[in-house]
Amino acid sequence: MIGLMHFLVLAGIVFTIGLLGMVLNRNNLIAILMCLELMLLAININFVAIDRYLDLVDGQIMVFFILAIAAAEAAIGLAIFIVLYQRYASIETEKFAQLKG
Template identity: 50%
Template sequence: MALQYYLILSALLFTIGVIGVLIRRNAIIIFMCIELMLNAANLAFVAIGRELGDASGQIFVFFVMTVAAAEVAIGLAIIVSVFRHRETINIDEINTMKG
């Protein structure tokens, strides 16, 4: 299977993630879409790494996963504390910092 198909698939998954971030108003779903985008990037890393015969692509996926795990922990903590104060996680209602 050629590299181009994996890159197209990766591009599609990334775009679905971007559209999700733009159209959804629920902060948790937006978070999930960010995870989707990170995974699309991981797929591109592994596919290109195989094409070039270099395992660094796979190593980078581990670092992306670690950062994603840290990001999820922090992000969900922020969502939980926002929910405690506001009783909502709809991002249209959390707009105090709006310029």
């Protein structure tokens, strides 16, 4: 039977993959955005698993808020990527040093 610990370990692995992806890959903005989404997914897994274990719905409500924030973050992030790609013809982070004011 799959218990709470299995879900918590899975969420820990997914969060670690996302964190390592953000730390090790600082060049590609799309990869950084995808790693951030993985980290948010791991948080959602934790909320749902703990709520299922405790027979509550509070964490599941929080998951809806996190999903809304993730969707808004993805939409805004992709819009910024499109504008930056049109201006610099690249999405590598080293090319954006000129944006510092």
